[in-house]
Structure formats: C-alpha cells, structure tokens
Amino acid sequence: MAESGRKVRVASxxxxxxxxxxxxKLQVQHGPIDYLMLDYLAExxxxxxxxxxxxxxxxxxxxxxxxxxxxxxxxLVERGVRILTNAGGVNPEACREALVEGLRDVDTGRRLRxxxxxxxxxxxxxxxxxxxxxxxxNMETGEPLSSIRDRVYSANAYIGAAPLLEALGHEAxxxxxxxxxxxxxxxxxxxxxxxxxxxxxxxxxAGVVAGHINECGAQAAGGNTLLDWRGVDLVRPxxxxxxASADGTFVVTKHPDLGGRVTWAxxxxxxxxxxxDPKEYITPDCVADxxxxxxxxxxxxxxxxxxxxxxxxxxxxxxxxxxxxxWKATGTLTYAWPDALDKARRADEVLRGRLDDLGLSFDEIRxxxxxxxxxxxxxxxxxxxxxxxxxxxxxxxxxxESVERFTREIAPLILAGPPSVTGFAAGRPxxxxxxxxxxxxxxxxxxxxxxxxxxxxxx
Amino acid sequence: xxxxxxxIAIARSGDKGDTANIGVIGLVEQAYPVLVKEVTADRIxxxxxxxxxxxxxxxxxxxxxxxxxxxxxxxxGGGTVSLMxxxxxxxFAATALGLEIDVPGGVLEACDRVTAGVxxxxxxxxxxxxx
Numbered sequence: 378m379a380e381s382g383r384k385v386r387v388a389s390x391x392x393x394x395x396x397x398x399x400x401x402k403l404q405v406q407h408g409p410i411d412y413l414m415l416d417y418l419a420e421x422x423x424x425x426x427x428x429x430x431x432x433x434x435x436x437x438x439x440x441x442x443x444x445x446x447x448x449x450x451x452x453l454v455e456r457g458v459r460i461l462t463n464a465g466g467v468n469p470e471a472c473r474e475a476l477v478e479g480l481r482d483v484d485t486g487r488r489l490r491x492x493x494x495x496x497x498x499x500x501x502x503x504x505x506x507x508x509x510x511x512x513x514x515n516m517e518t519g520e521p522l523s524s525i526r527d528r529v530y531s532a533n534a535y536i537g538a539a540p541l542l543e544a545l546g547h548e549a550x551x552x553x554x555x556x557x558x559x560x561x562x563x564x565x566x567x568x569x570x571x572x573x574x575x576x577x578x579x580x581x582x583a584g585v586v587a588g589h590i591n592e593c594g595a596q597a598a599g600g601n602t603l604l605d606w607r608g609v610d611l612v613r614p615x616x617x618x619x620x621a622s623a624d625g626t627f628v629v630t631k632h633p634d635l636g637g638r639v640t641w642a643x644x645x646x647x648x649x650x651x652x653x654d655p656k657e658y659i660t661p662d663c664v665a666d667x668x669x670x671x672x673x674x675x676x677x678x679x680x681x682x683x684x685x686x687x688x689x690x691x692x693x694x695x696x697x698x699x700x701x702x703x704w705k706a707t708g709t710l711t712y713a714w715p716d717a718l719d720k721a722r723r724a725d726e727v728l729r730g731r732l733d734d735l736g737l738s739f740d741e742i743r744x745x746x747x748x749x750x751x752x753x754x755x756x757x758x759x760x761x762x763x764x765x766x767x768x769x770x771x772x773x774x775x776x777x778e779s780v781e782r783f784t785r786e787i788a789p790l791i792l793a794g795p796p797s798v799t800g801f802a803a804g805r806p807x808x809x810x811x812x813x814x815x816x817x818x819x820x821x822x823x824x825x826x827x828x829x830x831x832x833x834x835x836x
Numbered sequence: 837x838x839x840x841x842x843x844i845a846i847a848r849s850g851d852k853g854d855t856a857n858i859g860v861i862g863l864v865e866q867a868y869p870v871l872v873k874e875v876t877a878d879r880i881x882x883x884x885x886x887x888x889x890x891x892x893x894x895x896x897x898x899x900x901x902x903x904x905x906x907x908x909x910x911x912x913g914g915g916t917v918s919l920m921x922x923x924x925x926x927x928f929a930a931t932a933l934g935l936e937i938d939v940p941g942g943v944l945e946a947c948d949r950v951t952a953g954v955x956x957x958x959x960x961x962x963x964x965x966x967x
C-alpha cells in the first residue's frame with residue numbers, strides 16, 4: 378500500500394526512570410523526528426518522588442530529564458523537535474524551574490517555551506474530596522480510602538491529552554506533566570498535529586496503541602525479544618519511532634543506522650505487555666480495543682498498524698494512590714555443590730528457628746532458592762547436582778524493629794550454619810519502607826476542574 | 837507431536853498489581869488455532885500452581901495470533917509489597933514456554949523455519965508479508 382500524505386514522527390526516548398540515558402540523544406541526533414516522548418513514571422515512582430519532595434521541597438521530579446534537556450537543547454532547536462514528558466512527577470514546577478535555571482548557561486539560539494501541567498496531584502485536597510463524597514475505594518478490594526487515609530503518601534489522577542493539547546496550542550517546545558498517562562505523551566502529539574476531534578474514538582484509540590508501543594522504550598524494538606534474541610544488536614539500539622498519518626494508521630520503525638530491530642514479533646510482544654482485557658484498554662480519552670489491531674510487517678524495520686477501533690471515554694479517571702504498608706528486608710547467601718539446594722534449605726530452617734526463638738512476628742516470610750526454580754516455581758529434576766544455589770529470604774512487618782532485627786540474623790549463618798556458604802560481601806540487608814499501591818476511580822470532573830497549564834519562556 | 841510451547845510461540849509477561857499477564861504469540865498464522873486448543877486457562881493454572889494462587893483468565897486476539905492470560909494473586913501482593921525475586925512476573929513468559937502441548941507436524945515445521953531464520957513468520961495474507 379502506498380504511504381502518502383503528511384507524516385508525524387513521535388520517537389520514544391525513555392521507558393522508565395532509570396532507562397538508558399543515551400537513547401533520547403540518539404533519537405534526536407540520528408534522523409528526523411518531530412516529537413520526543415519521555416516516560417519516567419511507573420506505579421510506584423510517584424511515591425518515591427513524593428518522599429523526596431518531603432525531604433526537599435525543590436525535589437520530586439526526574440532530575441535526569443533536566444540534565445538531558447540541557448545537553449540536547451541546541452539540537453532540539455536546530456532540528457525543531459518538541460518534547461512531551463511526565464518527568465515532572467509530583468513537582469512539575471520545580472522541574473521547570475531547574476530547567477529554566479540551567480538553560481541560562483546554554484546557547485540555544487532562541488528562547489524555549491516550556492509548559493507545565495498542574496492539577497493531577499490530589500494529595501493536598503484529598504480530605505476535601507473525601508468530604509465531598511469521593512470514597513476512592515480500592516478497585517481490587519472495594520475498601521474505602523478512609524481505612525488507610527493516615528498512611529497515604531501520594532495520590533495522583535491519571536490525566537489525558539487535553540492539557541497537552543492546550544500546551545502545544547501555546548507553541549510549547551517542551552511540555553512537562555505530572556501523572557499524564559504514558560500513552561497520552563504519544564497520542565497527545567498526534568491529536569494536536571492532525572487536529573483529531575475529542576470524540577474521534579477510532580483515531581484516538583490508534584494513538585493509544587502507538588503510545589503503548591512507545592511507552593516502554595526499546596521493548597518494542599528488540600529489547601527483551603524472544604525471537605532470535607542472540608541476533609539483535611542491543612549495544613546501541615534504536616528506540617521505536619511512530620510514523621503516523623492523519624487517518625490514524627501508523628508505521629513503527631527506528632533510525633536505520635542504530636541497532637535494535639522492529640518486526641511483527643518485537644511489536645506484537647510489546648502490544649501484549651501488561652495487557653488486561655484487550656477489548657477494554659481504558660485511558661482518560663477513549664477505550665481502545667486491542668483485539669482490532671491489524672499488523673503488517675513491511676520489512677526493513679517497518680511494521681504497519683491499521684484498523685484500530687475505539688469507544689467512548691469513561692466518566693471516571695483512575696487514581697494512583699501509594700500508602701505506607703510497613704517495612705521489609707531481603708537477605709541472600711550462596712551455597713555451593715554438592716547438595717547446594719539441601720544446604721540452602723537447611724539454612725532456611727535454621728534461620729526461621731532463630732526468628733521463632735526471638736519471638737519476632739512478621740506479616741510474611743518468603744524463602745526462594747535462586748538457581749533452583751525461584752523464577753518458575755518449578756524445582757528442576759537435576760536439583761541435587763546444581764553447582765550453587767542462592768538462599769534468598771525476605772520478611773515484611775508492620776514494625777521496623779522486627780525487620781531490623783532480622784537483618785542481623787543473616788551473617789551468623791556464615792559460621793553457625795550449614796557448610797559451603799559464601800556471598801555476604803554486601804553486608805547486612807537494607808531495611809526498606811513498603812509502599813503499597815491503591816488503585817481507585819474518581820469522577821473526571823472532580824479532577825479536570827483543577828487542571829491548568831502554565832507556559833514560561835526560558836531566557 | 838508433543839513439544840514445548842516455545843517451539844511454536846513467543847511470549848511476554850508483565851504485572852498489574854498482584855496480577856501477572858502473559859501474552860503468548862504464535863510464530864506462524866497456523867499456530868494460533870493450536871494455541872487456542874492446547875493452551876487453556878486451566879492448563880496455565882495447573883502449570884503455574886506454585887505461583888498462581890487465584891484464577892486464570894484467557895483472552896483471544898486472533899488478529900495478532902495471540903492469547904493473553906491474566907494470572908491473579910501471583911505476585912506476592914505486587915509492587916513493593918512483594919518479597920518475590922520476580923515481583924513483576926517478568927520471567928513468567930519464558931516459564932510458560934516450557935508447557936508441553938500437542939502440535940501437528942506441519943505447524944511445527946513452519947515454526948521451526950521461523951526460529952531458524954529461514955522464514956519471517958506470523959503475518960500472512962496482508963500487504964506486508966515478506967516470508
């Protein structure tokens with residue numbers, strides 16, 4: 378089929394906070410793109426950022442993003458690339474301030490317009506919302522939020538494309554949001570460029586599929602692929618690029634001079650990643666039907682997607698809430714052949730006996746034998762001959778003291794435990810706070826009335 | 837022939853709370869009906885009996901030649917609550933490919949050609965086929 382008409386290219390540059398730093402630079406510098414989408418947020422990221430902000434009011438966003446833009450700014454201007462990102466985390470304003478401050482020392486040739494989106498954070502008005510009758514019940518358990526209200530760390534609504542469209546309408550070069558959905562960072566750009574109507578469900582759904590392909594970085598372009606994984610150049614992978622047309626059809630591709638791979642297999646693998654009911658992929662702007670996707674491998678790292686159907690958006694938005702749920706720690710020791718698994722099992726019994734003697738109680742103690750089926754839950758038939766097995770034991774409790782005490786019971790097994798043990802070089806396990814996730818729904822109006830976009834120019 | 841699922845399919849897994857998903861994708865068009873017949877929710881539930889403590893749901897995606905499985909109560913509470921090594925179920929896809937199923941010889945042969953790099957695989961009957 379002929380590919381005609383205007384194309385808009387949205388490149389994926391980051392799939393999570395901590396992704397490969399070179400990827401966004403390569404996306405901008407190795408070929409033409411119109412937009413760079415940078416996704417920094419996972420379910421738990423917001424609570425980590427909220428904790429950082431509590432310690433330091435000028436923190437709470439992805440600092441990596443600021444460093445990246447300061448390095449890339451001259452290229453962005455020269456090549457006319459705009460950025461959509463949720464790097465703002467729980468503090469988009471501070472993210473913008475750091476960027477504006479840093480840009481004072483960068484010669485970009487012209488002023489950059491930076492937009493921020495505010496209002497997805499519900500923490501400060503949580504009690505007002507509860508008082509108004511928004512119960513924010515847990516979608517999985519049905520419990521009302523009031524049961525854990527005093528332990529809530531962060532609460533953010535997943536917001537859609539509307540504020541992104543507003544920001545792009547103000548000719549922003551860079552749009553920084555908080556909890557925008559990962560997919561909106563891609564379809565927001567497409568809806569803006571092609572002027573898709575807010576009720577053009579099929580095109581928006583196609584944009585959602587494009588966003589889903591982009592949101593995990595290299596995962597759609599050869600990262601994690603199981604088909605011929607040895608043959609994929611992953612040293613310098615090209616991350617995916619969506620090359621979209623006004624009718625909502627698009628081609629997934631990558632820059633030709635970079636590694637990675639885009640085939641029916643790599644794209645389909647990403648399509649099914651984190652999939653729920655494929656007919657009901659719910660976003661703030663539409664419900665996409667992933668079972669309607671039609672895919673054609675054009676060769677040369679080009680995969681065409683068409684036929685995507687969507688349905689009307691729902692009247693509620695998803696809210697991501699994180700709350701304190703106790704403490705945990707995980708310790709490891711390695712046991713060597715012969716009978717490595719039996720030695721590790723014996724060490725587990727000894728350790729559990731000592732924890733009993735101490736009278737410590739935990740919400741959970743979990744033992745896994747790494748090398749003997751920890752990932753699969755299936756102990757191999759040749760277990761007796763395993764060259765080594767790692768004992769991995771973790772505990773979780775409401776009180777920090779019990780967990781703290783547990784961390785001091787690993788090292789004694791080195792001398793007062795079963796033989797052939799090693800692997801304690803890292804020292805005592807670290808006690809970590811457990812942050813639990815509370816998914817809820819809220820009437821969209823309660824969130825959208827407070828969404829606002831700010832635009833500033835960097836000097 | 838009785839072979840591991842990995843002979844005719846690839847897969848990817850991920851998490852949503854305490855639920856893991858596993859998407860299983862046939863290597864060639866003809867592999868899909870085999871997946872539908874052989875890889876039932878019940879068989880996945882039994883295969884993951886040490887991991888999955890809830891129910892298993894199956895969804896069909898004929899356009900992609902794929903099945904999607906949701907394994908409830910499989911991630912030790914999910915997120916940072918979980919004490920599991922693989923708290924996000926990232927490796928469940930690979931584990932699933934060890935499931936033994938019955939596959940007609942012709943389908944197996946076609947899939948082996950894809951694995952060997954002789955044929956490019958799944959999409960057929962559309963403009964993009966290059967196999």
